Amino acid sequence: MATDFSSIPLIDVSALLAKCDDPKMGEDPGVLEVVRQLDKACTEAGFFYLKGHGVSDALLKEVKDITRRFFELPCEEKTKIKMTPAAGFRGYQRVGENITKGTPDMHEAIDCYKEVTRGMYGDLGKTMEGYNQWPQNPPKFKVIMEEYISICTGMLSHPFIPIPMILFPGVEFFILMMILLVRAELARKIMRGIALALGGSPDEFEGQRAGDPFWVMRLIGYPGLTTTNGTHEAMKNDIGCGAHTDYGLLTLLNQDEDINALQVRNLSGEWISAPPVPGTFVCNIGDMLKIYSNGLYESTLHRVINNSPKYRVSVVYFYETNFDSAVEPLDTIRTRKNGTKKFEKAIYGEHLVSKVLTNFVDV
Ligand SMILES: N=C(N)NCCCC[C@H](N)C(=O)O
Numbered sequence: 001m002a003t004d005f006s007s008i009p010l011i012d013v014s015a016l017l018a019k020c021d022d023p024k025m026g027e028d029p030g031v032l033e034v035v036r037q038l039d040k041a042c043t044e045a046g047f048f049y050l051k052g053h054g055v056s057d058a059l060l061k062e063v064k065d066i067t068r069r070f071f072e073l074p075c076e077e078k079t080k081i082k083m084t085p086a087a088g089f090r091g092y093q094r095v096g097e098n099i100t101k102g103t104p105d106m107h108e109a110i111d112c113y114k115e116v117t118r119g120m121y122g123d124l125g126k127t128m129e130g131y132n133q134w135p136q137n138p139p140k141f142k143v144i145m146e147e148y149i150s151i152c153t154g155m156l157s158h159p160f161i162p163i164p165m166i167l168f169p170g171v172e173f174f175i176l177m178m179i180l181l182v183r184a185e186l187a188r189k190i191m192r193g194i195a196l197a198l199g200g201s202p203d204e205f206e207g208q209r210a211g212d213p214f215w216v217m218r219l220i221g222y223p224g225l226t227t228t229n230g231t232h233e234a235m236k237n238d239i240g241c242g243a244h245t246d247y248g249l250l251t252l253l254n255q256d257e258d259i260n261a262l263q264v265r266n267l268s269g270e271w272i273s274a275p276p277v278p279g280t281f282v283c284n285i286g287d288m289l290k291i292y293s294n295g296l297y298e299s300t301l302h303r304v305i306n307n308s309p310k311y312r313v314s315v316v317y318f319y320e321t322n323f324d325s326a327v328e329p330l331d332t333i334r335t336r337k338n339g340t341k342k343f344e345k346a347i348y349g350e351h352l353v354s355k356v357l358t359n360f361v362d363v
Protein backbone atom coordinates (compact mmCIF):
# COMPACT_ATOMS: atom_id res chain seq x y z
CA MET A 1 0.00 0.00 0.00
CA ALA A 2 2.58 2.46 -1.14
CA THR A 3 -0.13 4.74 -2.55
CA ASP A 4 -3.64 6.02 -1.98
CA PHE A 5 -5.19 3.55 -4.36
CA SER A 6 -8.98 3.69 -4.45
CA SER A 7 -9.70 0.42 -6.23
CA ILE A 8 -7.91 -2.84 -6.93
CA PRO A 9 -6.58 -3.51 -10.43
CA LEU A 10 -7.53 -6.55 -12.48
CA ILE A 11 -4.85 -8.42 -14.41
CA ASP A 12 -5.37 -11.00 -17.14
CA VAL A 13 -2.40 -13.35 -16.80
CA SER A 14 -3.17 -15.68 -19.70
CA ALA A 15 -0.23 -14.41 -21.81
CA LEU A 16 2.16 -15.05 -18.90
CA LEU A 17 0.83 -18.55 -18.24
CA ALA A 18 1.06 -19.51 -21.92
CA LYS A 19 4.79 -18.72 -22.15
CA CYS A 20 5.85 -19.38 -18.60
CA ASP A 21 8.25 -22.23 -19.20
CA ASP A 22 9.65 -20.87 -22.43
CA PRO A 23 13.34 -19.99 -21.92
CA LYS A 24 12.70 -16.76 -23.83
CA MET A 25 9.65 -15.73 -21.79
CA GLY A 26 11.41 -12.54 -20.68
CA GLU A 27 11.46 -11.26 -24.28
CA ASP A 28 7.84 -12.01 -25.14
CA PRO A 29 5.77 -8.80 -25.53
CA GLY A 30 2.64 -10.44 -24.10
CA VAL A 31 4.53 -11.67 -21.03
CA LEU A 32 6.20 -8.29 -20.57
CA GLU A 33 2.87 -6.52 -20.57
CA VAL A 34 1.57 -8.82 -17.80
CA VAL A 35 4.83 -8.29 -15.89
CA ARG A 36 4.40 -4.51 -16.16
CA GLN A 37 0.88 -4.74 -14.76
CA LEU A 38 1.98 -7.06 -11.94
CA ASP A 39 4.75 -4.66 -11.01
CA LYS A 40 2.40 -1.68 -10.96
CA ALA A 41 -0.22 -3.51 -8.88
CA CYS A 42 2.33 -4.89 -6.41
CA THR A 43 3.95 -1.47 -6.01
CA GLU A 44 0.79 0.57 -5.70
CA ALA A 45 -1.62 -1.69 -3.84
CA GLY A 46 -0.04 -5.06 -3.00
CA PHE A 47 -3.40 -6.45 -4.19
CA PHE A 48 -4.84 -7.38 -7.58
CA TYR A 49 -7.58 -9.48 -9.14
CA LEU A 50 -6.41 -12.34 -11.31
CA LYS A 51 -8.22 -13.46 -14.44
CA GLY A 52 -7.18 -15.68 -17.31
CA HIS A 53 -5.83 -18.10 -14.67
CA GLY A 54 -7.24 -21.26 -16.25
CA VAL A 55 -8.93 -22.62 -13.11
CA SER A 56 -12.47 -23.60 -14.09
CA ASP A 57 -15.45 -21.74 -12.65
CA ALA A 58 -16.83 -25.16 -11.72
CA LEU A 59 -13.87 -25.96 -9.46
CA LEU A 60 -13.82 -22.44 -7.94
CA LYS A 61 -17.47 -22.95 -7.04
CA GLU A 62 -17.16 -26.56 -5.94
CA VAL A 63 -14.55 -25.85 -3.24
CA LYS A 64 -16.70 -23.06 -1.81
CA ASP A 65 -19.88 -25.16 -1.94
CA ILE A 66 -18.34 -28.12 -0.17
CA THR A 67 -16.79 -25.80 2.44
CA ARG A 68 -20.22 -24.27 3.06
CA ARG A 69 -21.78 -27.72 3.42
CA PHE A 70 -19.17 -28.65 6.03
CA PHE A 71 -19.85 -25.53 8.10
CA GLU A 72 -23.60 -26.29 8.01
CA LEU A 73 -23.01 -29.55 9.90
CA PRO A 74 -23.72 -29.77 13.64
CA CYS A 75 -20.92 -28.76 15.98
CA GLU A 76 -20.29 -32.38 17.16
CA GLU A 77 -19.62 -33.39 13.58
CA LYS A 78 -17.26 -30.49 12.91
CA THR A 79 -15.26 -30.96 16.08
CA LYS A 80 -14.42 -34.53 15.01
CA ILE A 81 -11.53 -32.86 13.21
CA LYS A 82 -10.82 -30.29 15.91
CA MET A 83 -7.58 -28.41 15.46
CA THR A 84 -4.99 -29.36 18.08
CA PRO A 85 -1.31 -28.59 18.70
CA ALA A 86 -0.69 -32.36 18.33
CA ALA A 87 -1.97 -32.21 14.73
CA GLY A 88 0.41 -29.33 13.99
CA PHE A 89 -2.46 -26.83 14.32
CA ARG A 90 -4.34 -28.48 11.46
CA GLY A 91 -8.12 -28.94 11.55
CA TYR A 92 -11.35 -27.21 12.54
CA GLN A 93 -11.52 -24.15 14.79
CA ARG A 94 -14.80 -22.73 16.10
CA VAL A 95 -15.95 -19.10 15.75
CA GLY A 96 -13.83 -16.97 18.10
CA GLU A 97 -10.90 -19.40 18.40
CA ASN A 98 -8.62 -17.57 15.97
CA ILE A 99 -7.18 -14.39 17.43
CA THR A 100 -5.91 -11.34 15.57
CA LYS A 101 -4.01 -8.77 17.64
CA GLY A 102 -5.65 -9.95 20.85
CA THR A 103 -9.26 -9.94 19.58
CA PRO A 104 -11.15 -13.14 18.67
CA ASP A 105 -12.22 -13.24 15.03
CA MET A 106 -15.84 -13.95 14.07
CA HIS A 107 -15.05 -16.83 11.77
CA GLU A 108 -14.78 -20.60 11.83
CA ALA A 109 -12.21 -22.37 9.68
CA ILE A 110 -10.35 -25.49 8.69
CA ASP A 111 -6.60 -24.94 8.46
CA CYS A 112 -4.43 -27.18 6.29
CA TYR A 113 -0.70 -27.04 5.68
CA LYS A 114 1.80 -28.94 3.63
CA GLU A 115 2.35 -32.03 5.74
CA VAL A 116 5.40 -32.11 7.96
CA THR A 117 6.77 -35.47 9.07
CA ARG A 118 8.62 -35.92 12.33
CA GLY A 119 12.07 -34.32 12.30
CA MET A 120 11.60 -32.96 8.76
CA TYR A 121 12.79 -29.46 9.65
CA GLY A 122 14.44 -30.21 13.00
CA ASP A 123 13.41 -28.02 15.95
CA LEU A 124 12.23 -25.27 13.60
CA GLY A 125 9.44 -27.48 12.25
CA LYS A 126 8.27 -29.16 15.50
CA THR A 127 5.17 -26.96 15.96
CA MET A 128 3.97 -27.67 12.43
CA GLU A 129 4.58 -31.44 12.45
CA GLY A 130 1.39 -33.32 11.57
CA TYR A 131 -1.04 -34.48 8.93
CA ASN A 132 -4.11 -32.71 7.61
CA GLN A 133 -7.43 -33.65 9.16
CA TRP A 134 -10.07 -34.11 6.47
CA PRO A 135 -13.75 -34.57 7.34
CA GLN A 136 -15.58 -37.76 6.27
CA ASN A 137 -18.52 -35.54 5.65
CA PRO A 138 -19.35 -34.11 3.08
CA PRO A 139 -18.02 -37.03 1.03
CA LYS A 140 -15.17 -36.35 -1.44
CA PHE A 141 -14.00 -33.36 0.62
CA LYS A 142 -10.38 -34.49 0.70
CA VAL A 143 -10.07 -35.39 -2.96
CA ILE A 144 -11.60 -32.11 -4.13
CA MET A 145 -9.42 -30.01 -1.84
CA GLU A 146 -6.28 -31.88 -2.82
CA GLU A 147 -7.09 -31.31 -6.46
CA TYR A 148 -7.45 -27.60 -5.78
CA ILE A 149 -4.20 -27.44 -3.80
CA SER A 150 -2.27 -29.20 -6.53
CA ILE A 151 -3.63 -26.88 -9.20
CA CYS A 152 -2.55 -23.85 -7.18
CA THR A 153 0.83 -25.25 -6.17
CA GLY A 154 1.77 -27.26 -9.22
CA MET A 155 2.72 -30.36 -7.35
CA LEU A 156 0.77 -33.31 -6.18
CA SER A 157 0.41 -33.22 -2.45
CA HIS A 158 0.10 -37.02 -2.77
CA PRO A 159 2.03 -38.28 -5.77
CA PHE A 160 1.26 -41.78 -4.62
CA ILE A 161 -1.61 -43.63 -6.38
CA PRO A 162 -2.97 -46.59 -4.38
CA ILE A 163 -3.13 -49.87 -6.34
CA PRO A 164 -6.90 -50.41 -5.74
CA MET A 165 -7.51 -47.04 -7.37
CA ILE A 166 -5.73 -48.21 -10.51
CA LEU A 167 -7.49 -51.59 -10.54
CA PHE A 168 -10.95 -50.13 -9.86
CA PRO A 169 -10.79 -46.62 -11.20
CA GLY A 170 -13.47 -44.41 -9.66
CA VAL A 171 -13.99 -40.70 -10.06
CA GLU A 172 -10.95 -39.99 -7.84
CA PHE A 173 -8.68 -41.81 -10.25
CA PHE A 174 -9.80 -39.66 -13.16
CA ILE A 175 -9.45 -36.47 -11.12
CA LEU A 176 -5.89 -37.53 -10.25
CA MET A 177 -5.11 -38.20 -13.90
CA MET A 178 -6.45 -34.75 -14.80
CA ILE A 179 -4.12 -33.20 -12.26
CA LEU A 180 -1.13 -35.05 -13.66
CA LEU A 181 -2.03 -33.89 -17.15
CA VAL A 182 -2.92 -30.31 -16.35
CA ARG A 183 -0.35 -29.33 -13.70
CA ALA A 184 -1.60 -25.77 -13.64
CA GLU A 185 1.10 -24.55 -11.25
CA LEU A 186 -0.72 -21.28 -10.95
CA ALA A 187 1.10 -19.67 -8.02
CA ARG A 188 4.53 -20.75 -9.25
CA LYS A 189 3.83 -19.17 -12.62
CA ILE A 190 2.66 -15.88 -11.16
CA MET A 191 5.83 -15.83 -9.06
CA ARG A 192 7.87 -16.23 -12.27
CA GLY A 193 6.20 -13.07 -13.56
CA ILE A 194 6.86 -11.26 -10.27
CA ALA A 195 10.52 -12.35 -10.41
CA LEU A 196 10.82 -10.63 -13.80
CA ALA A 197 8.99 -7.59 -12.42
CA LEU A 198 11.65 -7.31 -9.72
CA GLY A 199 14.36 -7.31 -12.38
CA GLY A 200 15.50 -10.85 -11.67
CA SER A 201 15.55 -14.09 -13.62
CA PRO A 202 12.21 -15.95 -13.82
CA ASP A 203 13.72 -18.70 -11.67
CA GLU A 204 14.40 -16.38 -8.73
CA PHE A 205 11.75 -18.06 -6.53
CA GLU A 206 12.60 -21.64 -7.39
CA GLY A 207 15.23 -23.98 -5.94
CA GLN A 208 16.44 -22.93 -2.49
CA ARG A 209 13.94 -20.10 -2.12
CA ALA A 210 10.57 -21.57 -3.02
CA GLY A 211 11.23 -24.69 -5.09
CA ASP A 212 9.60 -26.76 -2.36
CA PRO A 213 6.90 -24.27 -1.39
CA PHE A 214 5.21 -24.49 1.96
CA TRP A 215 1.54 -24.09 1.11
CA VAL A 216 -1.24 -23.22 3.51
CA MET A 217 -4.96 -23.42 2.93
CA ARG A 218 -7.69 -21.90 5.07
CA LEU A 219 -11.33 -22.74 4.45
CA ILE A 220 -13.21 -19.98 6.21
CA GLY A 221 -16.85 -19.33 7.16
CA TYR A 222 -18.10 -15.95 8.39
CA PRO A 223 -21.56 -15.93 10.02
CA GLY A 224 -23.84 -13.19 8.74
CA LEU A 225 -25.70 -10.72 10.92
CA THR A 226 -28.29 -12.45 13.08
CA THR A 227 -31.89 -11.29 12.93
CA THR A 228 -33.77 -10.45 16.11
CA ASN A 229 -37.17 -8.75 16.09
CA GLY A 230 -36.81 -8.05 12.43
CA THR A 231 -33.67 -5.94 12.84
CA HIS A 232 -30.21 -7.10 11.95
CA GLU A 233 -27.84 -7.23 14.82
CA ALA A 234 -24.15 -7.89 14.72
CA MET A 235 -22.77 -10.77 16.74
CA LYS A 236 -20.59 -9.94 19.77
CA ASN A 237 -18.22 -8.12 17.47
CA ASP A 238 -18.58 -7.71 13.77
CA ILE A 239 -15.00 -8.25 12.67
CA GLY A 240 -14.84 -11.48 10.68
CA CYS A 241 -11.07 -11.27 10.54
CA GLY A 242 -9.09 -8.42 12.08
CA ALA A 243 -6.54 -6.35 10.16
CA HIS A 244 -3.48 -8.41 9.32
CA THR A 245 -0.90 -9.07 6.63
CA ASP A 246 -0.32 -12.51 5.10
CA TYR A 247 2.87 -14.33 5.97
CA GLY A 248 4.44 -15.75 2.83
CA LEU A 249 4.80 -14.88 -0.86
CA LEU A 250 1.42 -14.77 -2.58
CA THR A 251 -2.19 -15.37 -1.52
CA LEU A 252 -4.91 -16.62 -3.90
CA LEU A 253 -8.30 -15.84 -2.42
CA ASN A 254 -11.44 -17.44 -3.86
CA GLN A 255 -14.24 -15.46 -2.22
CA ASP A 256 -17.99 -15.93 -2.13
CA GLU A 257 -19.90 -14.14 -4.83
CA ASP A 258 -22.48 -11.47 -3.94
CA ILE A 259 -21.09 -10.53 -0.50
CA ASN A 260 -18.83 -7.52 -0.17
CA ALA A 261 -16.75 -8.09 2.97
CA LEU A 262 -13.02 -7.89 2.25
CA GLN A 263 -11.35 -4.52 2.80
CA VAL A 264 -7.82 -3.41 2.01
CA ARG A 265 -6.02 -0.47 3.64
CA ASN A 266 -4.38 2.20 1.52
CA LEU A 267 -1.59 4.61 2.44
CA SER A 268 -3.88 7.18 4.09
CA GLY A 269 -5.48 4.49 6.19
CA GLU A 270 -8.76 4.31 4.27
CA TRP A 271 -10.36 0.91 3.91
CA ILE A 272 -10.95 0.12 0.23
CA SER A 273 -13.45 -2.61 -0.67
CA ALA A 274 -12.37 -5.64 -2.64
CA PRO A 275 -15.81 -6.80 -3.83
CA PRO A 276 -16.16 -10.23 -5.40
CA VAL A 277 -15.48 -10.35 -9.14
CA PRO A 278 -16.88 -13.67 -10.41
CA GLY A 279 -14.32 -16.03 -11.91
CA THR A 280 -11.29 -14.21 -10.44
CA PHE A 281 -8.93 -14.71 -7.54
CA VAL A 282 -7.99 -11.80 -5.31
CA CYS A 283 -4.20 -11.94 -4.95
CA ASN A 284 -2.03 -10.23 -2.41
CA ILE A 285 1.58 -9.98 -1.36
CA GLY A 286 2.82 -11.63 1.83
CA ASP A 287 5.52 -10.63 4.32
CA MET A 288 8.26 -12.75 2.69
CA LEU A 289 7.78 -11.08 -0.71
CA LYS A 290 7.97 -7.69 0.95
CA ILE A 291 11.43 -8.68 2.24
CA TYR A 292 12.58 -10.21 -1.08
CA SER A 293 11.52 -7.02 -2.90
CA ASN A 294 13.39 -4.87 -0.35
CA GLY A 295 10.11 -3.11 0.42
CA LEU A 296 9.25 -2.25 -3.20
CA TYR A 297 6.17 -4.40 -2.67
CA GLU A 298 4.12 -4.12 0.48
CA SER A 299 2.26 -6.87 2.31
CA THR A 300 -0.90 -4.80 2.58
CA LEU A 301 -3.15 -4.82 5.64
CA HIS A 302 -6.60 -6.24 5.07
CA ARG A 303 -9.62 -7.34 7.10
CA VAL A 304 -13.03 -8.95 6.68
CA ILE A 305 -16.35 -7.56 7.89
CA ASN A 306 -19.44 -9.50 6.88
CA ASN A 307 -22.28 -7.04 7.27
CA SER A 308 -24.63 -9.08 5.14
CA PRO A 309 -27.32 -11.35 6.57
CA LYS A 310 -25.80 -14.20 4.55
CA TYR A 311 -23.15 -16.63 5.71
CA ARG A 312 -19.93 -16.00 3.73
CA VAL A 313 -17.28 -18.56 2.79
CA SER A 314 -13.84 -18.10 1.34
CA VAL A 315 -11.19 -20.57 0.26
CA VAL A 316 -7.77 -19.07 0.78
CA TYR A 317 -4.60 -20.57 -0.62
CA PHE A 318 -1.23 -19.23 0.49
CA TYR A 319 1.90 -19.89 -1.56
CA GLU A 320 4.93 -19.53 0.67
CA THR A 321 8.67 -20.09 0.49
CA ASN A 322 10.40 -23.32 1.48
CA PHE A 323 9.75 -23.78 5.20
CA ASP A 324 13.41 -23.31 6.15
CA SER A 325 14.21 -20.49 3.70
CA ALA A 326 16.32 -17.64 5.02
CA VAL A 327 14.67 -14.69 3.31
CA GLU A 328 16.51 -11.45 2.54
CA PRO A 329 16.25 -8.78 -0.15
CA LEU A 330 17.11 -10.10 -3.62
CA ASP A 331 20.20 -8.80 -5.30
CA THR A 332 18.58 -7.57 -8.52
CA ILE A 333 19.01 -4.21 -10.19
CA ARG A 334 15.60 -3.00 -9.11
CA THR A 335 15.89 -4.00 -5.48
CA ARG A 336 19.37 -2.46 -5.31
CA LYS A 337 18.03 0.76 -6.78
CA ASN A 338 15.62 0.88 -3.88
CA GLY A 339 18.60 1.63 -1.60
CA THR A 340 20.51 -0.43 0.92
CA LYS A 341 18.96 -3.60 2.25
CA LYS A 342 16.04 -2.55 4.41
CA PHE A 343 15.41 -5.89 6.11
CA GLU A 344 17.37 -8.39 8.15
CA LYS A 345 17.26 -12.04 7.23
CA ALA A 346 14.04 -13.75 8.33
CA ILE A 347 13.44 -17.49 8.49
CA TYR A 348 9.99 -18.12 7.03
CA GLY A 349 9.30 -21.12 9.32
CA GLU A 350 10.05 -18.99 12.41
CA HIS A 351 7.70 -16.28 11.19
CA LEU A 352 4.91 -18.79 10.55
CA VAL A 353 5.33 -20.54 13.90
CA SER A 354 5.27 -17.26 15.83
CA LYS A 355 2.03 -16.32 14.05
CA VAL A 356 0.39 -19.71 14.59
CA LEU A 357 1.24 -19.66 18.29
CA THR A 358 -0.29 -16.21 18.78
CA ASN A 359 -3.35 -17.02 16.64
CA PHE A 360 -4.27 -19.92 18.90
CA VAL A 361 -3.34 -19.14 22.47
CA ASP A 362 -6.02 -21.24 24.16
CA VAL A 363 -6.08 -24.50 22.23
N1 LIG B 1 -1.77 -17.81 6.86
C1 LIG B 1 -2.36 -16.62 6.99
N2 LIG B 1 -1.93 -15.58 6.36
N3 LIG B 1 -3.40 -16.54 7.76
C2 LIG B 1 -4.09 -15.30 7.96
C3 LIG B 1 -4.87 -15.37 9.19
C4 LIG B 1 -5.10 -13.99 9.67
C5 LIG B 1 -5.60 -13.93 11.03
C6 LIG B 1 -4.59 -14.31 12.06
N4 LIG B 1 -5.24 -14.36 13.33
C7 LIG B 1 -3.43 -13.30 12.14
O1 LIG B 1 -3.44 -12.45 13.02
O2 LIG B 1 -2.51 -13.39 11.34
Ligand SMILES: O=C(O)CCC(=O)C(=O)O
Pocket residue numbers: 218220241246253255262302304314316
Ligand atom coordinates in the same frame (compact mmCIF):
# COMPACT_ATOMS: atom_id res chain seq x y z
O1 LIG C 1 -11.85 -14.31 3.75
C1 LIG C 1 -11.24 -13.41 3.19
O2 LIG C 1 -11.76 -12.70 2.32
C2 LIG C 1 -9.81 -13.09 3.55
C3 LIG C 1 -9.18 -13.99 4.55
C4 LIG C 1 -7.79 -13.62 4.88
O3 LIG C 1 -7.38 -12.50 4.71
C5 LIG C 1 -6.85 -14.63 5.41
O4 LIG C 1 -7.28 -15.73 5.79
O5 LIG C 1 -5.65 -14.36 5.45
Ligand SMILES: [Fe+2]
Pocket residue numbers: 244245246302
Ligand atom coordinates in the same frame (compact mmCIF):
# COMPACT_ATOMS: atom_id res chain seq x y z
FE1 LIG D 1 -5.21 -12.46 4.86
